[in-house]
Amino acid sequence: MDRPLEGFRILEVAQFTYVPAAGAVLADWGADIVKVEHAEKGDPQRGLVRVLGHTAGREGSSFSPIMEGPNRSKRSIGLDLSNPAGRPVLEELIRRSDVFLTNYLPAVRTKLAITVDDVRAINPNIVYVTGSGFGNEGPDSERGAYDATGFWARGGSADGVMGEGADSMAFMPAGAYGDNIGGMTIAGGIAAALLGRERSGKPSEVDVSLLGVGAWATQFTVNLALSSGGPLPKVKRKKTAAAGNPLTGSYRTSDGRWLQFSMLQPVRFWNEFVTAIGLERLVDDPRYATMEGIFADADQLGELFADAIAARTYDEWIADLAGLSGPWAPVQNSWDVGNDTALIENGRIVDIVDADGVNQKLVANPVKFDGRPVRMKRAPQFAEHTDDILRELGLDDDQLIELKVSGAVT
Known part of the structure; x- marks a missing residue:
């Protein structure tokens, strides 16, 4: 069963990336997602032309990665939730759905009559x-x-x-970084809630906050601070190896790129590592037969390793370290990640055809079922499926025209 949520219907009343990313994951898992967009403005994210200094799309192309990623495989209906003429449409969509998914604030949900009580009055399940x-x-x-x-x-x-004394704040490494992590978390919560409903017959109310996801991601240091009784002191970071263990940390190549090593058992990998980086003279060196010996000379060894790695290019090291059994990785940029063989071979980079008929690629969610590739389609154009969805609800052409004239749908 590579699409375990097939047959479940999700009604998504949300915008930007945080909650829509959850809908994208659920769509990857087989659910039918109907995305409600404002009848006139659509999802505000459609209007973004630059993100973190990068152009959001290409001129002459309908393909916009910031919309495609969190909205692939969905259907879009343009519906004005504040227009009374559109209320019967919303209510029928709610009746036919297993999940109501939103990121609207409580006051807005109250104003639009889409609180949990409002929605459950229409569909108690x-x-x-x-x-x-x-x-x-x-x-x-x-x-x-x-x-x-x-x-x-x-x-x-x-x-x-x-680091200590930083003169500028570090920003997220990618746009929608926390949104995508949070969306994956919401998707997991929804899957658990659906399972719980199947077993108990009772539907859940689920909330996932960005702050909660952020605290979960940093829980190691948060828990440590709580047990210590105060803020943790800043650890002075070296330019390369982590404190104490020179077989962990980052080292720079001759062409200005980086390699990350994480050999937490340095004695185990010592001979293999020093041989791989051209320091065979250190093989079976009695000074480094124990962790204490390695840690005692950590600074000196770190400089030695840094010089060895700085003598060759990134591509040369990728080839030379391919057989190294200790944990390490190249520090990849976005292009490298999108072309990573492990991702491609495991179906985590998926080919789609965009609205212009052009082949494109998107990152799949990280969960794989039964060894099967994700079946993914492009994101919908604004209100692309309005007529189809309304006809599914039983409306005829005259009723469609009436709703459009009233401004309730697009």
Whole structure:
């Protein structure tokens, strides 16, 4: 069963990436996702032309990665939730859905009559899911958030990657970084809620906050700080090896790229490692037969290893270290990741055809079922499936025209 959610219907009333990313994962897993977009404006993310200094799309192409990633394989209906004429459409969609998924703030949900009580009055068996900034309880429940604020800054990641005395704040390594991690978390919560409903007959109310996801991601240091009774002191980071163990940490190649090593058992990998980087004279060196011996000379060894690795290029090291059994990895850029053989061979980079008929590629969610590739389609154009969805609900052409004239649908 490579599409375990096939037959489940998700009604997504959400925008930008955080909650829509959850819908994308569920679509990868086989669910039918109907995305409700504002009848006039659509998802505001469609209007973004630059993201973190990068152009969001290519001129002359309908393909926009920031829309395709979190919205692939969905159907889009343009529906004005504030227009009374469109309310029967929304209610029929709710009746036919297993999950109601939204990232609207509580006050907006109340205004639009899409609170859990409103939705459950229409479909008592529906799983109701919110993706929030700071949770649905407490003083910040009405505050909106993006991943840069709720996940990255307030959740501890930004501080965690900054060294002592940093003169600038480190930003996320990619756009929608926390959104995509959070979306995966929401998808897991929905899958658990559907399983629980199948077993108990009772639908759940699920909330996943960006702050909660951020705290989960940094829980190692958060838990350590809580047990220590205060903020953790900043550890002075070296330019290359991690403190104490020169077989962990990063080393720079001759062409300015980097390799990351994580051999937490340095004695085990010692002979293999020093041989691989051309320091055979250190094989079976009695000074480094124990972890204590390696740690005692960590600074000196780190400099020695750095010089050895700095003598060759990134591509040369990729080839020369291919057979190294100790954990290591090249520090890849986005292009490298998109062309990573392991991702491609495992079906995590998927080919699709965009709205212009051009072949494109997208990253799949990391979960694989039964060794089967993900079956994925492009994201919908704005309101692309409005007529099809309305006809599924039993509306005829005259009713469609009436709704469009009223401005309730697009």
